[in-house]
Amino acid sequence: MFHWAIKGKLARGRRPGVELKRGSQVPKARVDEWIKEAQGLGIRSIICLLDDRQLKYYEKLPAGLVRYYKSKGMKVVHIAAPNMRKRRFPMNNSTRSGQHTAD
Numbered sequence: 001m002f003h004w005a006i007k008g009k010l011a012r013g014r015r016p017g018v019e020l021k022r023g024s025q026v027p028k029a030r031v032d033e034w035i036k037e038a039q040g041l042g043i044r045s046i047i048c049l050l051d052d053r054q055l056k057y058y059e060k061l062p063a064g065l066v067r068y069y070k071s072k073g074m075k076v077v078h079i080a081a082p083n084m085r086k087r088r089f090p091m092n093n094s095t096r097s098g099q100h101t102a103d
Helices: 028-040 052-058 064-071
Strands: 002-006 010-013 045-048 075-078
Touching: 010 028, 028 064, 045 064, 052 064, 064 075
Parallel strands: 045 075
Antiparallel strands: 002 010
16 A cells, blocks of 8 residues: 655555545545554655545545544645646657657
């Protein structure tokens, strides 16, 4: 669920419940599992990049996802960022090879 970008210092992970049916509410138990795993790895703080559309999947949690993380002892910063699942720029041969051009 988590991957260390910098061993023991900086981890990244997908949001809790991302594997569930698209658009469905994420159960509190699933979020609790995610938090327990994060804390088990020594993770104490979260930079949450979910936008408002994604945060709607957690509306049934007491006070929403960000406040719920905090209630479980995590330090949290929320920066609403667009979902990066969809590529915003077309891939062409120059971007695949690492050669970028400015217009």
